[in-house]
Amino acid sequence: MSTEAAPVTPPAPELQQALRRALGDEVVRTDPAALRAAQGDRSGQVSATVPLAVVEARSTGDVQAALRFATEHRIPVVPRGAGTGLAGAAQAGGGELVVSTAAMTRVLEVSRDDELAVVEPGVINADLNERLAGHGLFWAPDPASRAISTVGGNIATNAGGLHCVKYGVTREAVLGLEVVLADGRAVRVGHRTVKGVTGYDLTALMIGSEGTLGVITEATLRLRPLPRGEKVTISAAFDSVEQAARAASVMVASGIRPAILELLDATALEGLSAHLGIDLGGRGAQLLVQTDGDASEREASDAEAVIRSLGGRPERSADAADAERLFEIRRAFHSSNEARGAVLIEDVAVPRSALPAMFAAIERVQAEYGILIPTVAHAGDGNLHPNFVFEADTVDGFVEVPDHVWDAADALFQACLRLGGTLTGEHGVGILKRRWLRDELGDDVMDLQRRLKAVFDPLGILNPGKAI
Amino acid sequence: MSTEAAPVTPPAPELQQALRRALGDEVVRTDPAALRAAQGDRSGQVSATVPLAVVEARSTGDVQAALRFATEHRIPVVPRGAGTGLAGAAQAGGGELVVSTAAMTRVLEVSRDDELAVVEPGVINADLNERLAGHGLFWAPDPASRAISTVGGNIATNAGGLHCVKYGVTREAVLGLEVVLADGRAVRVGHRTVKGVTGYDLTALMIGSEGTLGVITEATLRLRPLPRGEKVTISAAFDSVEQAARAASVMVASGIRPAILELLDATALEGLSAHLGIDLGGRGAQLLVQTDGDASEREASDAEAVIRSLGGRPERSADAADAERLFEIRRAFHSSNEARGAVLIEDVAVPRSALPAMFAAIERVQAEYGILIPTVAHAGDGNLHPNFVFEADTVDGFVEVPDHVWDAADALFQACLRLGGTLTGEHGVGILKRRWLRDELGDDVMDLQRRLKAVFDPLGILNPGKAI
Incomplete structure (x- = not known):
């Protein structure tokens, strides 16, 4: 099972053309500014080389089309939200296809009765919470970047924040996900219920997987009532x-x-x-x-x-x-x-x-x-x-x-x-922590992780070189 | 990748002898009472055939030896705690090797400062909570069976209970696990910290996996302070x-x-x-x-x-x-x-x-x-x-x-x-819900689940025919 993508054969301009034909001009960006922006995140580090293109997905269908294209041409894919990560997971380099869900910002449903919201991944954390406040609710994850980071990015990194001490991390605030797999199939994992034990917990597996198992295209979030009393x-x-x-x-x-x-x-x-x-x-x-x-x-x-x-x-x-x-x-x-x-x-x-x-x-x-x-x-x-x-x-x-x-x-x-600690509490492994991962996990667990990835991404095209 | 164990060739008495030689007489039971008890659980259903033997493990080493033996002889393994499950996951039948951790009952550590306990899987939920009360702490999962069910069984089924509405299910109350894999290797997953995002969340994957991915031999539990005020x-x-x-x-x-x-x-x-x-x-x-x-x-x-x-x-x-x-x-x-x-x-x-x-x-x-x-x-x-x-x-x-x-x-x-619901909130799939699982999960997710299992259990010897 290879975990690296095969080399890309057609030269970049031809691939860019083919991508435009497959997805439409309006979602494919190849201008220097867009490519340049996708090389970095908020870690202060920047990829040394330039990605192939940025797909600015408007829908799950766009993400599926992008991944089918990537699978067909064996192109590595870097999923991206607002690019506010601190560990390099969203940095894209030479020949990589960036699939951004930042433009998918709709809030599809808010249920006060069931304390849940169904959202697209590009909605900004603070924007969502502003909207939820009107319903007397909030979504607990509050990374320091909440004014600029997306819910999809928060989920992909299992983001923490100031409120975790009382309200838990992102993993405790997501009920279910729609995810596009490497081959372009869209699947739904998790539940709309607060309890549910049918099958392995694929939702938890996706949370914090830093774009290496699939691209999140919709999330069912577990909300909480705004706390009563004076702070x-x-x-x-x-x-x-x-x-x-x-x-x-x-x-x-x-x-x-x-x-x-x-x-x-x-x-x-x-x-x-x-x-x-x-x-x-x-x-x-x-x-x-x-x-x-x-x-x-x-x-x-x-x-x-x-x-x-x-x-x-x-x-x-x-x-x-x-x-x-x-x-x-x-x-x-x-x-x-x-x-x-x-x-x-x-x-x-x-x-x-x-x-x-x-x-x-x-x-x-x-x-x-x-x-x-x-x-x-x-x-x-x-x-x-x-x-x-x-x-x-x-x-x-x-x-x-x-x-x-x-x-x-x-x-x-x-x-x-x-001291019994861990290398990353909430920022993720990305590229910056990879060299220490084996020190913490050991060989056997590293091996399990790699084989797990291969189940979801047999060609190794999803964010190669990141997280694991 | 086969998910069924190969047929067992040597006749049962010879295999039982070989098992005794490999593990020692004191942990291997083949008497009719022990075999009979392992055919059932609390669902009211009973397996129609008799298992090969029951290993009453005293240590992680015993579990490892049992699984190495099972791998060598291609014998299906049924992990078991107190046998209080309601979906049939612990029921053992013809030729299966039962690996019970019910005798591993030690509480290895209780930390008030870090609000955690490290326990063996056989400790009874209520016994643990009685002990924790002396430290001003409790472990939140409280299935109706808590007086007779083990912590390991609670974890293997992601048990719920009366308190979930406020304090969450078992998945929210486990920080880390020691697990013996199908081939006998013991691995540690998760953390001693409340936050941690190194690698995929294998702890969540194990919780609720009903003995199909590994045998839990130790758990680091997240505790809570006993609530203040009058109930x-x-x-x-x-x-x-x-x-x-x-x-x-x-x-x-x-x-x-x-x-x-x-x-x-x-x-x-x-x-x-x-x-x-x-x-x-x-x-x-x-x-x-x-x-x-x-x-x-x-x-x-x-x-x-x-x-x-x-x-x-x-x-x-x-x-x-x-x-x-x-x-x-x-x-x-x-x-x-x-x-x-x-x-x-x-x-x-x-x-x-x-x-x-x-x-x-x-x-x-x-x-x-x-x-x-x-x-x-x-x-x-x-x-x-x-x-x-x-x-x-x-x-x-x-x-x-x-x-x-x-x-x-x-x-x-x-x-x-x-109504947007799920087939099982807290009891698990076991054997009783299997025929409906595909209705809820769909073909693609079922396929992912099967391939995930094969990562942990390539020979398909762990609790075959259960959960997925």
């Missing part, structure tokens, strides 16, 4: 990151379920101070806690008690606008890093109790390799985003990550695995 | 089952999250009245609601308002003992049916909004086929258990389901599928 937001300064991490761990272990529980370390706070022109320096770490629902007031008081018991200084936001300012600071994390240099965005996760040890490991790597590693964490999930900031030449948008940065990342990954 | 229990009588079903649907749609939301229809209540010698008759249906957590009092008041608005008569339990009496009545449902005749236990699920329509369909099938179909529902999930009660000869424990009962079941399944 309470607390910001807490700590002298050390270990104490802040411990506070987060103790908070969850004591049964408190904050809707948001974010941690910013000293290096992150320094960067944000400089970037935003405000004073957040001189503290070891900051926790950002938000409670919601009927018990928000009581949970907030309990959270404050935990914070104080570990030497933290809690402060409640006066109102929603005040709270929003805190989250804006948190959301400025990525731009504050970009202002400091080139960035490699990482995404490890450890059991919550290992958070203090993981922060200690980050400090050691920072010191040993002489690299700035500002870090924020979805602390309630044990999910950390160490960002490696370094100097690098950027040639035409392409950042070459120097070897010593990869070495530092390797040291950090090994520390994470020793 | 409030409400019983409500309705004149019609449609109104009761509507009340359940409206309750959830209005954002109330009861921990338990059960519905018993008139036929079920009549059977329970007769069986328990109490008076539950003369009403169209009964709802049983329990709220827990910080907002239990407020949610209970809201639930009562919904009940009244739909013509129901809510009554609060005076105390925990009073509430427990109500749940004892609910739990007597199965024995009340068995007292009425032979029983075929069903398990369909529909979108919540279709509950009233599904109850109407059950009434139609009941009238048309002249069969008693007492029904209870986990109403918050849209999951119904219509029980077909009929007269049948029981020969040596084996109940032959008459054709007209299967015809009635078929009519009910088709109604369920038309």
Whole structure:
């Protein structure tokens, strides 16, 4: 069973012509701007070579036609949403056919009674949630990119976000999918019901598969009622990151379920101070806690008690606008890093109790390799985003990550695995994590994964070189 | 790729001898009582033929040895826990090797900090939860069989239960697994972290696979803190089952999250009245609601308002003992049916909004086929258990389901599928639902499922003829 596509024989212009004939001019783009855009994502990395074409699908039928064409001509396919991924899974290169579902943005159904929505994959997460709010509902996955990322991309990467600590990851928020397989057949997997055990769970298999098993063309989403009660937001300064991490761990272990529980370390706070022109320096770490629902007031008081018991200084936001300012600071994390240099965005996760040890490991790597590693964490999930900031030449948008940065990342990954953690909590494997995957999964599981892929994609044309 | 095991050549006594030599006398049972017990489960059905032997595994090593033996001799393997399944997946027949993990009952770790437990598969659900209560934790899956079913069996069938409406099914309560593959290799899938997206989600694939992909030998379970606050229990009588079903649907749609939301229809209540010698008759249906957590009092008041608005008569339990009496009545449902005749236990699920329509369909099938179909529902999930009660000869424990009962079941399944539902919400496919599976999944998905199985079990020795 080959997992690589056979070489493409006809030259690109002829293939582009054939593609236009098969799919129609209106959905096939081969202009330099479209091809150029499809080479990159939000990881800061860019593919070095140019893809064949971008299919801007308007319908499941367009996706099917594109995949039938790709199968016929043995062309590798790179499925793409808004291209906001952080691990390179959507980056397309030489000779690859990009199949974008970004233009499939319809919300086909919203059911308050069944707490579900049926949507096309291109709908933007925040747009969907704005619409759902009118029904008193929300879709829980809220990656930091929610204003620009698509629901289809969220599903393809099993995206996380700030709310996971209380409301779960994307896998827990999808009931069923329509998927176009490599050969162009469209299948439906999953259910419209909240329970269902007919056959193997192909829905879960598709979620987080990063475009290597099929192209998602429709999703039945599990929604939740908007939480009742007033939200309470607390910001807490700590002298050390270990104490802040411990506070987060103790908070969850004591049964408190904050809707948001974010941690910013000293290096992150320094960067944000400089970037935003405000004073957040001189503290070891900051926790950002938000409670919601009927018990928000009581949970907030309990959270404050935990914070104080570990030497933290809690402060409640006066109102929603005040709270929003805190989250804006948190959301400025990525731009504050970009202002400091080139960035490699990482995404490890450890059991919550290992958070203090993981922060200690980050400090050691920072010191040993002489690299700035500002870090924020979805602390309630044990999910950390160490960002490696370094100097690098950027040639035409392409950042070459120097070897010593990869070495530092390797040291950090090994520390994470020793603590019982995983290489990626929510960003995915893409191309950036592939070299470490075997360290975590082992040979037998890697072999199962490859053979699983071959079931769905026997010719190996779906996103080759990504994820597994 | 064959999905059936090759015929076994050596006669059974020689194979039994070889098995004893390979695994040791202490784990291999071939006495008639052990073989007889392995022919059945709790579905009321029994395999017509006798298995080869029962391996009572004490360790992962024993399971590996059994599967290596089975692979070498091409012997079909039936994994088994406590044998409490309701769909026949654990029933073993002629020449099959039963691999039981019921004796692997150790709890290897409980972490309050990380809200997880690492357990062997044979631990009984209720025993585990009793132990976890001492840590202030619980494992949410609570099938009606929880006093007698194993955690491994709960995982292998993706068991549901009364608490799913608030706390989710088994799939949402498992972080990772150790699994022995058909060829005897042991692999670890999943994580110790709550988030993790390295590779395809093999953990979800194993959950609910009914022993057809591997044998679970260890599980890392996701736990929850025991809910705070006083539980409030409400019983409500309705004149019609449609109104009761509507009340359940409206309750959830209005954002109330009861921990338990059960519905018993008139036929079920009549059977329970007769069986328990109490008076539950003369009403169209009964709802049983329990709220827990910080907002239990407020949610209970809201639930009562919904009940009244739909013509129901809510009554609060005076105390925990009073509430427990109500749940004892609910739990007597199965024995009340068995007292009425032979029983075929069903398990369909529909979108919540279709509950009233599904109850109407059950009434139609009941009238048309002249069969008693007492029904209870986990109403918050849209999951119904219509029980077909009929007269049948029981020969040596084996109940032959008459054709007209299967015809009635078929009519009910088709109604369920038309309402956007699924054939099994939580019991699994086993052998009893196999003939309808293609109606729900379609040819393409059936084909994917078979090829997926072949990745894990190329010789087709794992639970052949079950689930898919």
